[in-house]
Amino acid sequence: MIYALIAIGSVFTAACAQMMLKQGARRGYSPWWRQYMNGWVISGYAIMFATMVVNIWCMHYGLQLKEISIIESMSYLFVPVLSRALFKEPISWRKGLAIGVIIIGVIVFFL
Numbered sequence: 001m002i003y004a005l006i007a008i009g010s011v012f013t014a015a016c017a018q019m020m021l022k023q024g025a026r027r028g029y030s031p032w033w034r035q036y037m038n039g040w041v042i043s044g045y046a047i048m049f050a051t052m053v054v055n056i057w058c059m060h061y062g063l064q065l066k067e068i069s070i071i072e073s074m075s076y077l078f079v080p081v082l083s084r085a086l087f088k089e090p091i092s093w094r095k096g097l098a099i100g101v102i103i104i105g106v107i108v109f110f111l
Contacts, residue, residue, distance in 0.1 A: 003062035004110075007055060007071045014051040015078035019086055020044035070109045076102050 024040025035041075059068055077099050083089040091099075 003058040004067065004071065007058045007063060007068055008074060010051045010054040010058070011072055011074050012078050013054075014048055015075050015082055017044045017047035017051065018075075018079055019082050020047070022083070022087065070106055073102055074106060 020040050021044040024038050024044065025035070027035075027038070027040070029035045029038065055068055055072075059065060063071075080089075080091050080095055080099060084091050
């Protein structure tokens with residue numbers, strides 16, 4: 001159970017890293033390569049790498065691949081909610097319905 005909670009935290013952290021990547025992409029940079037070599041992008045990818053290591057650790061010590069795959073699907077919940085909160089991106093009713101179906105699927109899987 002503790003490994004599932006750690007994996008959920010890892011998925012949330014990866015969603016936050018995606019927000020950092022979006023923030024880095026929103027800025028304009030004069031040399032083209034600076035778009036890929038700025039603090040937001042480098043930090044975002046470093047955090048994504050760290051979450052991958054945490055997920056591998058969770059699989060090694062307590063979770064099966066099928067469980068971590070289902071937990072990873074929670075990113076479809078975290079990313080739209082964070083993008084709404086941070087970037088004011090709209091969540092349509094279809095996206096909301098899809099998020100609800102994903103949440104129900106995760107709950108049913110772990111019952």
